[in-house]
Amino acid sequence: MHNRREFLKTVPVAAAGCLAVGALEATARPVIQTSIDIRQRDAFPAATVYSHLGETLQFYENLIRGRVSMVNFMSIADEAAFPVTAFMAKVADQLGDRLGRDVFIHSITSDPQRDTPKALLAFAREFGVRDGWRFVTSSQEETVALSTRLYRHPPARVATTKKVDVVFYGNGVAGVWGTFPVNIDPADAADRISWVMPRERAAGLRRAGPRRLDEGADTVSHNRGA
Amino acid sequence: MKTTRRDAIKFGMAFAGGVMASRSAAAQDNRQVPQSGLVYPDTGVPSIVSRPSPPVIPFTDKLYRMPIAQPLPLSAFDPAPDPARHQRYNDFPAVKFYQEEITEFRWRYSSQGPYGDGTIGGATGWDPAGKYGSWHWGFNKATPGPTYHARYGQPVLVRRINNLPGVEDPDRKVGFALPSITLHLHNAHTASESDGLPMDFFNPGEFWDHHYGNFPAGFDDREIMSTLWYHDHRLDFTATNVYAGLSGFYLLFDDRDTGNERDRSRLAFRLPSGEYDIPLVFHDVQFDEYGQAIWDFFTSHPEPMPSNAPPWPDTGVPKPYVDKYGTDADHPLYPGGAPVGSPSQTNTYEPSPEPPILPALQRGYTLKGMIGDRFTVNRTIQPYLDVEPRKYRFRLLNGGPSRLYSFYLRTVSSSIPAAERRRAEQFTVISSDGNLLESPVVAESVEIYVAQRHDVIVDFSMYRPGDKIRLVNRLEMRSDGAGPQGGELDEGNEVMEFRVVASKARDFSRIPDRLRELPPIKFNEVRRRRLFVFDYDNGLWTINGKLMDPNRIDAKIEQGSAEIWTFRNAGNSWAHPVHTHFEEFQILEVNGRSVRDRGNLLRARKDVVSLGPNDEVTFFGRWRDFLGKHVMHCHNVVHEDHAMMIRWDIVPPGQGD
Numbered sequence: 001m002h003n004r005r006e007f008l009k010t011v012p013v014a015a016a017g018c019l020a021v022g023a024l025e026a027t028a029r030p031v032i033q034t035s036i037d038i039r040q041r042d043a044f045p046a047a048t049v050y051s052h053l054g055e056t057l058q059f060y061e062n063l064i065r066g067r068v069s070m071v072n073f074m075s076i077a078d079e080a081a082f083p084v085t086a087f088m089a090k091v092a093d094q095l096g097d098r099l100g101r102d103v104f105i106h107s108i109t110s111d112p113q114r115d116t117p118k119a120l121l122a123f124a125r126e127f128g129v130r131d132g133w134r135f136v137t138s139s140q141e142e143t144v145a146l147s148t149r150l151y152r153h154p155p156a157r158v159a160t161t162k163k164v165d166v167v168f169y170g171n172g173v174a175g176v177w178g179t180f181p182v183n184i185d186p187a188d189a190a191d192r193i194s195w196v197m198p199r200e201r202a203a204g205l206r207r208a209g210p211r212r213l214d215e216g217a218d219t220v221s222h223n224r225g226a
Numbered sequence: 227m228k229t230t231r232r233d234a235i236k237f238g239m240a241f242a243g244g245v246m247a248s249r250s251a252a253a254q255d256n257r258q259v260p261q262s263g264l265v266y267p268d269t270g271v272p273s274i275v276s277r278p279s280p281p282v283i284p285f286t287d288k289l290y291r292m293p294i295a296q297p298l299p300l301s302a303f304d305p306a307p308d309p310a311r312h313q314r315y316n317d318f319p320a321v322k323f324y325q326e327e328i329t330e331f332r333w334r335y336s337s338q339g340p341y342g343d344g345t346i347g348g349a350t351g352w353d354p355a356g357k358y359g360s361w362h363w364g365f366n367k368a369t370p371g372p373t374y375h376a377r378y379g380q381p382v383l384v385r386r387i388n389n390l391p392g393v394e395d396p397d398r399k400v401g402f403a404l405p406s407i408t409l410h411l412h413n414a415h416t417a418s419e420s421d422g423l424p425m426d427f428f429n430p431g432e433f434w435d436h437h438y439g440n441f442p443a444g445f446d447d448r449e450i451m452s453t454l455w456y457h458d459h460r461l462d463f464t465a466t467n468v469y470a471g472l473s474g475f476y477l478l479f480d481d482r483d484t485g486n487e488r489d490r491s492r493l494a495f496r497l498p499s500g501e502y503d504i505p506l507v508f509h510d511v512q513f514d515e516y517g518q519a520i521w522d523f524f525t526s527h528p529e530p531m532p533s534n535a536p537p538w539p540d541t542g543v544p545k546p547y548v549d550k551y552g553t554d555a556d557h558p559l560y561p562g563g564a565p566v567g568s569p570s571q572t573n574t575y576e577p578s579p580e581p582p583i584l585p586a587l588q589r590g591y592t593l594k595g596m597i598g599d600r601f602t603v604n605r606t607i608q609p610y611l612d613v614e615p616r617k618y619r620f621r622l623l624n625g626g627p628s629r630l631y632s633f634y635l636r637t638v639s640s641s642i643p644a645a646e647r648r649r650a651e652q653f654t655v656i657s658s659d660g661n662l663l664e665s666p667v668v669a670e671s672v673e674i675y676v677a678q679r680h681d682v683i684v685d686f687s688m689y690r691p692g693d694k695i696r697l698v699n700r701l702e703m704r705s706d707g708a709g710p711q712g713g714e715l716d717e718g719n720e721v722m723e724f725r726v727v728a729s730k731a732r733d734f735s736r737i738p739d740r741l742r743e744l745p746p747i748k749f750n751e752v753r754r755r756r757l758f759v760f761d762y763d764n765g766l767w768t769i770n771g772k773l774m775d776p777n778r779i780d781a782k783i784e785q786g787s788a789e790i791w792t793f794r795n796a797g798n799s800w801a802h803p804v805h806t807h808f809e810e811f812q813i814l815e816v817n818g819r820s821v822r823d824r825g826n827l828l829r830a831r832k833d834v835v836s837l838g839p840n841d842e843v844t845f846f847g848r849w850r851d852f853l854g855k856h857v858m859h860c861h862n863v864v865h866e867d868h869a870m871m872i873r874w875d876i877v878p879p880g881q882g883d
Contacts, residue, residue, distance in 0.1 A: 162764035164773050166868065174393045175401045178462035181773035181869045188777060192462070195406060198394040201431040205387065208428035210311045210419035210435070220776045220855075221425035222418065 041065070042175050044149055047142035049108070052120035052135040059106075059146060063134070064172040068197055069104045070189075071150060071168040072182070074135075075111035076123050082162055084182050089127040091167075094190035100132025103193050108146055112137040171196040188220075279513035279600045282336050284608035285696075285723040287350045292474065292505065292604060295372035297322040297382075307383050307435050313417040313852050318439035320383035324374070326366055327387045328407060330400060332359035333369055333471070335600070336607045340517035350606055360519045361399035362605075363390060363471040369605050370507050370625075371456070371474030378450060378480040381440050387433040395430075402521035403463060403470035405430055410459035411476055412677060413451065413659065413810055413833040415443045418854025421807060424461035424871070425776050440478065443809050444850045448745040449831070450480050451810070453621045453660030453679045455507070461776065465596065465627045465863035466521055471605070473625050475505040482742070483662060487735035497656070498619040498683065498735040505621040508674075508721065509605065510598035510629045521596065593765060594800070595628025595864045597703060601721045610723040616733035617685045619656075626676040627863045630710055630801065632701035634671045634718070635684065640693040650688040651695070654737055657681035658830035661810055662742040667827055673701065675803035675836045677861040683737050686726055693726040709801035709839065744831065747812055747846045751788040753882065756781060758872070760804065760837060760860070761796040766868055767860060773869035774859070780872035783849045784882035790814070792844045795837045802837040802865065806858035808876075811847035818842070834861060849876050 044060040057063060064071075070091070074084050088107060092099050099105065109115035115123075120135040129135070138146065150168045169192060170177030176196050180189055210222040300306065300323050307323065309315035335341045337348040343358050352367045353359045365371030365386075376382055390405035391398035398405065406429045410422030419426070420436040428434045442449035454476040458467035479485040487499040497503070514520050600607050624631055635651040642650055648670075655667045660679040672680045689695065700718035702711040761768050770780075783789060791811070793804055810831040813821050817840075821828035835843045859871030 163771055164763050164766050164768055166766060166773070171393060174398070176393060176404055178404070179868055180462060181775065184775045185777045188775075195404065195462075196393055198392055199429060201392060201429075206432045207305065208388075208432035208434050209426055212308070212310045213313065213419075214310065221427075222423070223426060223428075 042170075042172060042177065045142070045145040047138055047146050049136035049138045049142070050117050052117055052124045052129075054117060054121075055134075057136070059136070059138070059142075060172075063104065063106050063136075067104055067172050068102060068193060069106055069170065069172060070193060071106045071108065073110045073147060073150070073165070074107050075109050076115050076119060077111055079123075082165065082182075084165055085123070085127055087182050087186070088133075088167070089129075090186035091189045092130065092133055094186045095132075095193070098190075099130060102197065103132065105133040107133070107135045108143065109135065109137045110143065110147065112140060112143050169193050169196065279511075279598075280340055280515060280517060282338055282341070282600065282607045283346065284720060285610040286346050287337050287606050287609050289504075289506075289609040289611040289722065290351055290370075290604040290606045292368055292370050292373045293366075295324050295326075295374045297324055299323075303385060307385070307437075311435065312420060312437040313854070314439065315437060318381040318437070318441060320381045320437060322376075322380060322382045324382060324384045325387065326371060326384065327389050328363060328365055328472070329367070329389045330361060330363055330391055330398065331367055332356050333362035333364065333605060334359035335511070335513070335517070335519075335602060335605060340515065341513070341607065342517075360513065360517055362519065363400055363403065363467070365472075365474060369471035369473075370505075371472075373474065373505055374476040375485065376438065376440050376476060376478050378440050378442065378478060382438050384436045384438070385433055386428070386436065388428050388430050390430050392430050400470045400519075403466040404460060406460060406463070407467055407472060408434070408459050409436065409456050409472070410807075411436065411438060411456045412454055412805070413807065414438055414454055414476070415441070415449070415451075415809055415851065417852040418856060418876075421856060422456070422459050423855065424459050424464070424857060427460050438476075443848065444745075446745055447480075448743050449810070450483075450742065451478055451661050451831075452483055452657055453477055453505070453623070453681055455623055455625075455660075455677075455679070457625070461774075462867055465867045468625065468863060469509070469511070469519070469521055469596070469627055473507060473509075475507070475621065475623070477505070477621070487733075495662075495738050495741065496734065496736045497738075498617045498733075502614075502616065502733075502735065503619040503621070504611070505623065506603050506722075507605075507623040507625040508629075508631060509602050509625040509627075511600050511602055512598040513600060593767070593864065593868055594704070595862050597629055601699070601719055603722045608720065608722060610725055612727045613686050613724045614729045614731075614733075615687045615689050615691070615726055616729060617683050617687070617735045617737070619681060619683055619735075621660075621679060621681050622672065622674060623679045624674040624676050626861065628676065629703050630673070630675050630701050630803070631699045632671050632673045632714065633721075634698045634700055636696045636698045636720070637689075638694045638696055638723075640695070641690045642688055642693070646688070650685075653680075653682040653684060655680055655682050655827060656737070656741060658827055659810065659833045661831040663827075663830055664742065664744055664824070665740050666737055667825055669827070671700070673836070675801070675834060675861070676863070677803055677805055678834045678836070684724075686724065687733070689726040691726050691728045695724045695726070696720045697722045697724070704800075709799060744812065744829070747814070748788065749846075751848070752790055752846070753784060753787040755790045755792070757792045757794065758804075758858070759794045759796050760802050760870070762800070767802075767865045767870035769858075769860075769870060769872050772872075774857075774871035774873070776873055778873065779855070779875050779883075781874035782877045782881065782883040783874055784879045785853055785876050786850055786879060787882070788846060788848045790844060790846055792842060793835050793837050794842045795840055798839045801839060801862075802870070803861040804835045804837050804858065805833055805861045806847070806874075807833075807856040808852075809848055809850065811845040813843060813845045815844045816841065852876060853878065 041060045044064060047059040049057050049059045072084055072088055079085050095103055115137050124135050165182040166179040167182060168179050180192050208223055332353045334350045334353055337345055337350050342350060362369055386409055388407055406427045408422045408427040416438055456474050456476055458464055458472035460467050482493050482495050484494045485499050487496045489496055511519050512522055603609050637647045637651055653669050653672055655669050656662055674680060698718040698720050700715045702713045702715050704711050758769055810833045812831060813828050853876050855873055855875045857871055857873055859866045
């Protein structure tokens, strides 16, 4: 992963700059993308987001590019009916030290009208959010753009009756992206992110599986390391 | 093939306006190949229209014939295969050993530029020089991979070595797929650890040994299968990995379907064999202007983001807005948000009211499927095949990702009087999902959902050298890939061409009146029934309201038992080709009507259910011989990757649910 630490240093500067010129001015904001170019930016639309930490960020450039990320949609109002943030908090626990170093979580509110940065800050505190996990809000248009990119109904269509959801995960260096369902085993979720991360290649050829029948209990995989 | 399901989608003709729009679009289109599914009820333009693949003059390249997999001496394997890793290895000791190396290379889908070097009719397939062609994945430099010719009673072991570049390897060229793979042998009667399950993946620098016992389920010869295929099954990444090239055929022969049309044995079917037994896998692919296969999950959908400021529902929240955590009045998102309002008004977060239905937002879904605009057969764009005026066995396989086909034959140039062409343009269907039928069925078309197979005999003996016949797809697909549009295309997509040449030898093949007897359905063996409802929630595809969790066992089936399963499609506009692993089943009813009458193509052993809009399909299945986990899933692999799948386990008797 390139330039992660450098990126973190530059964020406050960018945020301050953006705020100083008045980010709402049309001239100061990037043009809202209403189409997706799959050749650029891992097909992410341009979107300015505002984090619970008070930062103004470009979603792709500052949060996705060059990093390994999990992205989910949430809203404070929906949490009682569909506790996705509680699930992500368990995933964050499973990630341990990797969170904020190797892996980042971006939780986008689908209710930007109500989930203001300060509301998100208080909400984040309820879940003991650590470095590497940001809650972000955006304009309605850009929220729609992001949610469309992330294989979703626009958030306005997401009723609280939903029973299922997915977390989007991928590698912004390699451009590989997948999804896993909310409410799988949090340890499994934390493991899946490693699927899109570089791994050490053994010097010789390694037998991945199947495992010997007498090795260990029956687990989810027949992989030797499972 | 006129199945009962066709009736179920006839209501789709209600969208006659849409169908007509499609035809007029095709009429204005001067490309030589008509495109299906070009119906845009809204402002969206799928990428196959806005950015179509570079054009190809069709039928200029020969059909790619996959090499036959060749075994290696056991001494070539280091480390040696280990029987302790396989259930019942000693019952079915491997007598042939194969090795595949999965790598990235360049593959010429056509000789024409930009797919090949531009010499029309020139080289296609793997480019050893690495100069031309789409970057691709494959087996021993072949995609589709080598075709296995396996035999019942001769177990094999296949070692698969992943030598793909790593995730962040700067040399990696296929960007959309995950270089961590698992190879499933689609519907083999195989132990769990050799099935190629979604979680049994291996990474670059690793290998996996798959043991195939090649014995019929329950040691019942009526369970013998014929046309199987192998493909990637990686959890979350199957669609992209198969699209990248990871598929191939695995054919099984026995002492009836011997693979020898001159066989003197009384038992032998003497079906067309050797040069005349040809597997054909169909993948629709989209390419960029450089001839590189692209996986377009986003712009391939006709439902765009709103083009202007999107409508936003009034959630009833008072504005300007204040929350209990303080004011955001100075925040750029909330200009002029003066801190007014009472705490009681703002302290609690009530669930948002259901917003009004807004057309622009309603269309904002994705996840339906992936449709390509180049029709490939054995990974060659619209190839031709020289055929002799005799019988051929074609093993038709829909390799996905999402397109469904209805194939017809069309004579385009012939000495046969028009009145007699109908007889020549017919398929003699001999198998369903690779399992030989009780007796052949003559049909003017065959419908093939993703992962389904039909072996058909086509008899070109009425034609003369110089005649040309084309294989045509007439199933109109929704351009978002979610299912059939409901209509049938007149012109359709011409997928490949058969060119009749002079006969080289006598045709010894036959079409027997009787093929493979069906195994009995014994209701007294049924331990329980299960219902699986295929639905849609929050933009995602669900089975019984859930998404796949590999740690959750959704059904515990007792070894040796039979069950009756019902698949119900709760949607009225999408289709799911639903596949369950391990052992084929027999359909009892479709939408309450029996399909057990003779001559019905659904009276067969199947491993994929064509679950059309509103369909309900009930089948009888058995689970024998091994223990362990397997899966059932939608084989529209875009649906599968977004977790439209369940895990089921075969458990010892007495431990079922």
